[in-house]
Amino acid sequence: MQSDSVRIEVSSTQSTERRLNPVDFWETSRALGLPAALWRLPNQQEKQLIVSFDEILPQVSADLEELPAGFLVGPFDNLNTDTATPSRTLFLRADVQARFSDDNQSFSVNNNGEIADRFQKLLTEQFDTNSTTQLAPMVPTALVDPEAEKHYTTNVAKAVEAMQRGEFRKVVLSRTKRLLFADAPNAVQLFDKLCQKYPTAFISAVSIPEKGQIWISATPERLVSVDANGIFRTNSLAGTQSAFEPDGTPKRPPEAMWSQKEIEEQALVSRYIIECFKKIRLREYQEEGPKTIIAGNLMHLATSFTVDTQAVRYPQLGTVMLRLLHPTSAVCGTPRDIAFDFINQHETHDRELYSGFVGPVNINTNNEGPASDLFVHIRCMKLEGNVATLYAGAGLTEHSVPQLEWQETEMKCQTLLSVISQQ
Ligand SMILES: C=C(O[C@@H]1C=C(C(=O)O)C=C[C@H]1O)C(=O)O
Numbered sequence: 001m002q003s004d005s006v007r008i009e010v011s012s013t014q015s016t017e018r019r020l021n022p023v024d025f026w027e028t029s030r031a032l033g034l035p036a037a038l039w040r041l042p043n044q045q046e047k048q049l050i051v052s053f054d055e056i057l058p059q060v061s062a063d064l065e066e067l068p069a070g071f072l073v074g075p076f077d078n079l080n081t082d083t084a085t086p087s088r089t090l091f092l093r094a095d096v097q098a099r100f101s102d103d104n105q106s107f108s109v110n111n112n113g114e115i116a117d118r119f120q121k122l123l124t125e126q127f128d129t130n131s132t133t134q135l136a137p138m139v140p141t142a143l144v145d146p147e148a149e150k151h152y153t154t155n156v157a158k159a160v161e162a163m164q165r166g167e168f169r170k171v172v173l174s175r176t177k178r179l180l181f182a183d184a185p186n187a188v189q190l191f192d193k194l195c196q197k198y199p200t201a202f203i204s205a206v207s208i209p210e211k212g213q214i215w216i217s218a219t220p221e222r223l224v225s226v227d228a229n230g231i232f233r234t235n236s237l238a239g240t241q242s243a244f245e246p247d248g249t250p251k252r253p254p255e256a257m258w259s260q261k262e263i264e265e266q267a268l269v270s271r272y273i274i275e276c277f278k279k280i281r282l283r284e285y286q287e288e289g290p291k292t293i294i295a296g297n298l299m300h301l302a303t304s305f306t307v308d309t310q311a312v313r314y315p316q317l318g319t320v321m322l323r324l325l326h327p328t329s330a331v332c333g334t335p336r337d338i339a340f341d342f343i344n345q346h347e348t349h350d351r352e353l354y355s356g357f358v359g360p361v362n363i364n365t366n367n368e369g370p371a372s373d374l375f376v377h378i379r380c381m382k383l384e385g386n387v388a389t390l391y392a393g394a395g396l397t398e399h400s401v402p403q404l405e406w407q408e409t410e411m412k413c414q415t416l417l418s419v420i421s422q423q
Contacts, residue, residue, distance in 0.1 A: 019105060020127060023188045025049050025098050028123045030207060032115070035092050037071040038188065039204040039360060040195050041373060042222075047195065048360065051096035053115045056210050060091040064226060064318045064372050069094040069110075069362045072374060073206055073215070076327055076351040077344075090208070094363070138186070138420060140179035140388065148175060152409070153402035155346045156394075162342065163398035170268050171333035171342050173405070174393030176349050177413050179420070181386045187214045193419045194218045198296045202375040204358050215353050217380030218415055220295035222304075223325060223357045226318035228369030230309040234321065236269035236290075237376075238262070238330050238395050239301035240408050243294050253292040256299050261399040266290055266301040268397075269329045272336075273305055276324040284312050296379075296415045318372060322357075331355035331376060331393065353377055354391035379415045390416055 022038055029036040029051040038049045050071055062072055074089040095111040096119060109116045152175045159171050191205040194216070201218040208215070222235040239262035243251055270290070277285055289303030309317045332355075333339020343351075358377045362370035381390040392412035394405040 018127070020098070020107060020123075022047055022049055022098070022100060022191075024123060024126045025051060025096065025107075026188050026205075026207070028119060028126050029096075030209070031122055031126075032118060033209045034115075034119075035206075035208055035210075037073075037092050037204065037206045037358075037360075038191055039071070039202065039358075040191075042200050042202050046099055046101040046365075048363065048365075049096075049098045049100075050092055050094040050360075051119070052092035053095040053111055053119075054093065057090040057092060057208065059088050061087040062089045062319065062322055064224075064322070064361055065316050067091065067361050069097070069360075069364065069370065071206070071358075071360050073208070073353060073358050073377075074326065074356040075353050076331065076355040078326065078356060092206075097363075099365075138181055138190075140181045140185075140420065143178040143180050143387070145178070148177075149406055151175075151348070152406050156396055156400055156402040156405050158346065159342065159396050160398055160400050160402070163396070168338040168342065169334045170265060170329055170395055170397050171339040172329075172331050172355075172393045172395045173343065174347060174349075174351065174354065174391055175409055177390040177392070177417075179388040179390070181388065184385050185383065185388065185420075187216060187383060190216055190419065194416075197419055198415075200293075201295065201379070202359065202373070204375075206358065212384055214383040215358075215377070215380055216383065216416070217358065217375075217377055218296065218419075219358075219375045219378050219380065220293065220300065221330065221376035221378060223328070223359075223374045223376045224318050224322045225371070225373045226309065227371045228364075230315065232307040232309050232317050232321065234273060234305050234325065236266060236273050236303045236305075236328075236330065237293075237300050238266035238269045240394070240411065241299050242411060243297055243299045251299065253294055253299060256292040258292075258301060261397055262301065263290075264399075265395045265397055266303070268334050270303045272329040272334060273325065276321060277305075279324060280314075280317075280320060282307065282312065282314065282317070284308075297418065298411060298415065322374065326357060327355060328376070330395065331378065333395075349391075351391065352382065354380055354382075355393065379412065381416050388420070 035052045040047045071092040078088050098107040187205045194203045198218045206215045221237045225233040286306045290301040293302045356377045357374045359374035361372040392409040394408040
């Protein structure tokens, strides 16, 4: 596919100063009803974007070795236990690819034909007409559900009782928060603000026209990465506290205090990962942590796991681990299937893409070779026209206090809310 790729050249009749930016590509794809993904990897400055020419996205099995360059979006409810049933992971093929950094930009169309021509024509028009749009600040109103807190804390109490009876050890219960905007908010503007505010997070905006949805996230949690040198990485993340003292001063991560409940909760996620390695008899992994990490307004406990897939001669490790890991104990629970059933029975909202996974696959950055970076889709929201739905969950054990877990979900919502309401 790469061999057919054509560089996009846009010559403007209006402006010689302006350069193509993510908004031009985003708006062009939206005008044509084409799916698009915009993302920025943790600790990087470069923003990347792809547009798929599939108006209806294919559902693929998340096979990192087989897929061409693109972007994967997997729902939470995506248990791939039966190989006869197609997996429900959506795939955006990189028909148009663009990268933007301060000193460098590159764009290509990796496909030809009528859609490619229409895309280029509309992109040029967009470039000419929409040069300096200043966007008004977005101030939404909360669509308050007066029953939400009671419903959530009641379910937490039920989960605690079930865990005290020994039915399972951990479950992650989530809730939603809805906001109403006067106009559909600008996704790229929000994405840019999140990039600025959370340099260590994976930031993404994914437009799925067939669902009428845009999903935006700033997630701290890596699910599966395989870099150009074949280094596999995953992460166990759990335990949550504010990154600030009550007087507003930032806490220092090495001095963070964690309760027994939080240490145990995170250890369960690490154990879950190690059990997955055991299932495939892989012993040569490096484990580092747990350490306290900062994720925007919050702190978590994190352990990182790395494997050199070349040294262990396991090139398909990323795909195999993705299937085994998702959904991890950080978003579902332990034992997984019992926690999954508890979630389905007690949560009244459909999680859809929340607590699924998102990220680029087989993207060749700087000619280093293809790399894949999938993240757990948390700290996210769904935009449907003027309405935003935020999602947040908390990991529960038998020691959980319902009111504190509710407060934890409120803090998690703040990661996006603080940016949305920024003037
Ligand atoms: C489930 C979420 O976050 C996960 C749950 C955590 C916890 O229970 O402490 C911490 C980090 C994430 O692994 C979420 O943000 O919605």
